[in-house]
Amino acid sequence: MDPFSDTLRRLQEAFSSGRTRPAEFRAMQLKGLRRFLQENKQLLQEALAQDLHKSTFEAEVSEIRISQNEIDLALRNLRSWMKDEKVPKNLATQLDSAFIRKEPFGLVLIIAPWNYPLNLTLVPLVGALAAGNCVVLKPSEFSRSTEKILAEVLPRYLDQSCFAVVLGGPQETGQLLEHKFDYIFFTGNPRVGRIVMAAAAKHLTPVTLELGGKNPCYVDDDCDPQTVANRVAWFRYFNSGQTCVAPDYVLCSPDTQERLLPALQSAITRFYGEDPQSSPSLGRIISEKHFQRLRGLLGCGRVAIGGQSDESERYIAPTVLVDVRETEPVMQEEIFGPILPIVNVRSLDEAIDFINRREKPLALYAFSNSNQVVKRVLAQTSSGGFCGNDGFMHMTLASLPFGGVGASGMGSYHGKFSFDTFSHHRACLLRRPGLEKIYSIRYPPYSPRNLRLLLVAMEARSCSCTLL
Amino acid sequence: MSKISEVVQRARAAFSSGKTRPLQFRIQQLEALRRMIKEHEKDIVGALTADLHKNEWNAYYEEVVYVLEEIEYVIKKLPEWAVDEPVEKTPQTQQDECYIHSEPLGVVLIIGTWNYPFTVTIQPMVGAIAAGNAVVTKPSELSENMANLLATIIPQYLDRDLYPVINGGVPETTEMLKERYDHILYTGNTAVGKVIMMAAAKHLTPVTLELGGKNPCYVDKDCDLDIACRRIAWGKFMNSGQTCVAPDYILCDPSIQNQIVEKLKKSLKEFYGEDAKKSRDYGRIINSRHFQRVMGLMEGQKVAYGGTGDAATRYIAPTILIDVDPQSQVMQEEIFGPVMPIVCVRSLEEAIQFISQREKPLALYVFSLNDKVIKKVIAETSSGGVTANDVIAHISVHSLPYGGVGNSGMGSYHGKKSFETFSHRRSCLVRPLLNDESFKARYPPSLAKMTRH
Numbered sequence: 001m002d003p004f005s006d007t008l009r010r011l012q013e014a015f016s017s018g019r020t021r022p023a024e025f026r027a028m029q030l031k032g033l034r035r036f037l038q039e040n041k042q043l044l045q046e047a048l049a050q051d052l053h054k055s056t057f058e059a060e061v062s063e064i065r066i067s068q069n070e071i072d073l074a075l076r077n078l079r080s081w082m083k084d085e086k087v088p089k090n091l092a093t094q095l096d097s098a099f100i101r102k103e104p105f106g107l108v109l110i111i112a113p114w115n116y117p118l119n120l121t122l123v124p125l126v127g128a129l130a131a132g133n134c135v136v137l138k139p140s141e142f143s144r145s146t147e148k149i150l151a152e153v154l155p156r157y158l159d160q161s162c163f164a165v166v167l168g169g170p171q172e173t174g175q176l177l178e179h180k181f182d183y184i185f186f187t188g189n190p191r192v193g194r195i196v197m198a199a200a201a202k203h204l205t206p207v208t209l210e211l212g213g214k215n216p217c218y219v220d221d222d223c224d225p226q227t228v229a230n231r232v233a234w235f236r237y238f239n240s241g242q243t244c245v246a247p248d249y250v251l252c253s254p255d256t257q258e259r260l261l262p263a264l265q266s267a268i269t270r271f272y273g274e275d276p277q278s279s280p281s282l283g284r285i286i287s288e289k290h291f292q293r294l295r296g297l298l299g300c301g302r303v304a305i306g307g308q309s310d311e312s313e314r315y316i317a318p319t320v321l322v323d324v325r326e327t328e329p330v331m332q333e334e335i336f337g338p339i340l341p342i343v344n345v346r347s348l349d350e351a352i353d354f355i356n357r358r359e360k361p362l363a364l365y366a367f368s369n370s371n372q373v374v375k376r377v378l379a380q381t382s383s384g385g386f387c388g389n390d391g392f393m394h395m396t397l398a399s400l401p402f403g404g405v406g407a408s409g410m411g412s413y414h415g416k417f418s419f420d421t422f423s424h425h426r427a428c429l430l431r432r433p434g435l436e437k438i439y440s441i442r443y444p445p446y447s448p449r450n451l452r453l454l455l456v457a458m459e460a461r462s463c464s465c466t467l468l
Numbered sequence: 469m470s471k472i473s474e475v476v477q478r479a480r481a482a483f484s485s486g487k488t489r490p491l492q493f494r495i496q497q498l499e500a501l502r503r504m505i506k507e508h509e510k511d512i513v514g515a516l517t518a519d520l521h522k523n524e525w526n527a528y529y530e531e532v533v534y535v536l537e538e539i540e541y542v543i544k545k546l547p548e549w550a551v552d553e554p555v556e557k558t559p560q561t562q563q564d565e566c567y568i569h570s571e572p573l574g575v576v577l578i579i580g581t582w583n584y585p586f587t588v589t590i591q592p593m594v595g596a597i598a599a600g601n602a603v604v605t606k607p608s609e610l611s612e613n614m615a616n617l618l619a620t621i622i623p624q625y626l627d628r629d630l631y632p633v634i635n636g637g638v639p640e641t642t643e644m645l646k647e648r649y650d651h652i653l654y655t656g657n658t659a660v661g662k663v664i665m666m667a668a669a670k671h672l673t674p675v676t677l678e679l680g681g682k683n684p685c686y687v688d689k690d691c692d693l694d695i696a697c698r699r700i701a702w703g704k705f706m707n708s709g710q711t712c713v714a715p716d717y718i719l720c721d722p723s724i725q726n727q728i729v730e731k732l733k734k735s736l737k738e739f740y741g742e743d744a745k746k747s748r749d750y751g752r753i754i755n756s757r758h759f760q761r762v763m764g765l766m767e768g769q770k771v772a773y774g775g776t777g778d779a780a781t782r783y784i785a786p787t788i789l790i791d792v793d794p795q796s797q798v799m800q801e802e803i804f805g806p807v808m809p810i811v812c813v814r815s816l817e818e819a820i821q822f823i824s825q826r827e828k829p830l831a832l833y834v835f836s837l838n839d840k841v842i843k844k845v846i847a848e849t850s851s852g853g854v855t856a857n858d859v860i861a862h863i864s865v866h867s868l869p870y871g872g873v874g875n876s877g878m879g880s881y882h883g884k885k886s887f888e889t890f891s892h893r894r895s896c897l898v899r900p901l902l903n904d905e906s907f908k909a910r911y912p913p914s915l916a917k918m919t920r921h
Contacts, residue, residue, distance in 0.1 A: 090865070090866070101846065194670060197669035201662050201668075202666075204679070204875055206879070228901070230907075230911065231907075279912070280913075281912035356484075369901050380486075385896070386569075388565075389901040396560070397897070400555055400566065400897070406650065412893070426852070426873070427863075427869055427880075428855075428856075430842060430856040431857040431858045433837065433857050442702065451525050451528065454528060454533070
């Protein structure tokens with residue numbers, strides 16, 4: 001027995017009934033989301049603390065506030081985003097009405113990960129609801145406390161005829177993916193991304209895949225090491241390194257490494273104290289499996305800073321590794337933990353080559369006092385997003401699309417990009433029955449005269465000949 | 469390494485050399501493409517005549533002009549599109565540079581199809597080249613003459629490493645799909661679309677699929693039937709019905725069915741004469757298999773006009789079927805032939821329901837003098853695109869995206885949308901590496917700012 005058929009059918013029927021189309025309905029859903037966050041803030045903070053040992057500060061800044069901002073942005077702009085988008089017309093279409101109509105796709109599936117279980121669930125949800133879709137949400141089973149709230153509390157704030165939460169592990173997700181959806185939004189790793197896209201292919205379902213990669217962080221010789229260390233450390237060890245856009249590894253010269261190491265130590269001590277394990281600001285690893293995986297990576301290269309771990313708490317110290325070889329596991333997989341390897345390069349060219357030899361990452365960072373150096377790294381590489389002289393700040397602007405490229409993903413969202421992602425952009429041309437004389441040139445029988453006229457018009461390029 | 473693999477690798481190496489980055493290079497290639505078209509007009513027409521019985525007019529008006537206009541438009545706009553796009557900043561980022569930077573994806577694969585073998589293969593190429601990619605092109609083997617022509621002339625005008633043309637059938641295409649691309653644009657049918665997307669999934673390659681469907685054409689009682697039928701006849705029977713955005717079937721009230729038939733007949737006679745077989749302007753079916761398929765769709769139907777065909781020349785007469793049963797075969801698959809079924813519905817609501825219960829089509833048409841009717845049909849259905857009071861025209865507006873939804877496809881292109889489809893829009897934030905004091909507030913320990921419950 002398929003546990004999902006009934007739910008999906010119900011949502012599909014609700015969509016077909018047109019319930020989600022009016023702006024009022026969508027605004028009501030978004031307001032429900034807003035209330036959910038406001039009324040359950042403490043509950044959510046506790047859940048995030050349980051799942052990831054997230055500090056109140058991190059929970060506020062990277063989960064709650066971001067979600068709230070997206071909800072507010074969508075509520076403020078909903079009607080303007082929903083409006084038909086008029087497009088420029090040419091001479092032949094002056095009397096016509098040409099516009100792009102934004103329509104919901106229908107039934108949307110959102111598969112969310114465990115590392116920012118609130119943000120990465122709610123922000124896509126905002127887009128899907130604002131765009132007028134019915135939504136099935138599959139939160140991650142690994143962030144169990146948050147999952148519980150999303151399954152039991154969140155639905156009470158939304159119209160449940162148009163929204164459902166489904167739970168389960170890989171098997172249930174696989175079963176779910178056999179069904180037809182009108183859009184699938186997936187955040188997770190590339191391996192599962194391939195599986196999701198292959199499942200989507202069976203139904204010709206369009207997808208957005210927010211995946212990951214090893215985000216390089218180039219540190220130029222021309223920089224202030226402490227400033228760089230502060231920024232790199234903060235973004236690396238935030239959420240104990242479990243961030244898809246965290247700087248994954250550093251590329252710098254041996255000289256710069258010499259200057260960076262003490263600066264990194266200083267930053268770590270400043271942020272997390274002498275005993276990071278007792279700092280309330282440092283998170284924990286999500287699961288035993290990932291903990292073991294990360295503990296294994298500690299054996300790569302040489303530990304320059306940190307290296308301690310505590311299985312009972314799934315704690316791994318903020319760590320820096322040096323003398324790391326490209327072939328070692330720590331340079332082969334996305335780290336997703338509080339470990340920062342430093343790889344030496346002898347020049348900017350070598351750094352760029354190193355980056356371009358590898359898969360396109362989700363984010364790319366370059367630190368230098370020289371704007372020229374920063375711009376060169378940008379120009380000669382590719383990545384989902386880029387930040388010069390800081391960590392993943394680019395994510396905090398809703399006016400910038402957030403997404404990957406190549407192995408780090410396809411599609412993007414945030415702000416209006418979310419609304420557009422979850423909408424079908426329907427090209428519309430409304431003509432009048434008049435002006436038939438003008439169109440008559442297009443009808444057979446075709447004479448050499450018609451052809452000469454067309455060719456002359458093409459030469460003159462004074463109008464769009466394709467509309468004659 | 470197979471020959472196909474070598475060709476793709478060479479294209480990738482050429483891309484990695486950075487050759488395509490300067491706009492000047494891309495524009496030169498597009499200008500060369502334009503020269504190619506102008507200097508080989510006769511050959512292009514010849515290939516289209518041989519493949520599909522198209523004449524000079526069809527070749528220009530239905531194919532070449534689309535591509536030439538696209539090239540013109542893209543060359544003009546490219547400098548504007550390629551520029552970094554500044555975005556709205558937050559209070560925290562006022563001192564920073566925040567913008568979207570467009571970059572080429574890398575190696576794009578374009579798989580063409582046979583019905584407008586020139587346009588459907590070259591028009592996407594224009595956008596892919598403009599966006600700075602290397603482009604591997606696979607014309608359809610069914611329009612053999614065009615495939616051979618393109619393989620011959622493209623290398624004479626465009627950079628050979630960056631823009632190879634690979635010909636072949638199913639085995640070659642399967643082989644090609646094993647390689648890794650950075651985007652695949654496929655035009656064709658739903659079944660193959662799924663295969664392409666599956667293959668793309670292995671490499672996490674984004675795809676644009678321009679597929680098909682049964683494009684409904686609702687004719688309201690309140691409309692100018694003469695004009696409506698003339699426009700419908702034009703769009704339906706062009707290229708002998710083998711157009712992915714042709715009106716596939718008509719939905720109308722039974723009270724106007726006969727009038728529609730009469731007016732369609734009148735237009736058809738004006739266009740193609742009493743015997744369309746003798747008309748220079750009437751196309752032929754691409755091959756025997758499709759000929760048999762389309763002829764089969766007429767079986768058991770009430771033929772109001774036409775209904776005959778000649779297998780030797782793959783000619784099928786312009787045909788109108790009336791009182792068609794929605795369950796019959798002709799209403800189960802995309803016709804892609806010169807057969808127009810008319811299905812009677814007794815109200816606008818019934819028409820809308822009929823349309824909504826079926827797969828989302830590539831195009832939808834509605835003829836009415838009543839704006840409210842038009843608005844209602846659009847609001848209560850979905851499709852790739854819509855033209856009201858005409859057919860096909862929406863795909864010729866450069867500023868409108870051309871693509872499907874649901875079974876009719878995903879993604880879109882044409883004009884600026886092509887540039888966007890074949891580019892990666894990279895979010896960029898660049899700040900000065902200044903004193904860190906201004907960011908002090910964000911660093912731990914945060915106990916002063918927040919208490920842990």
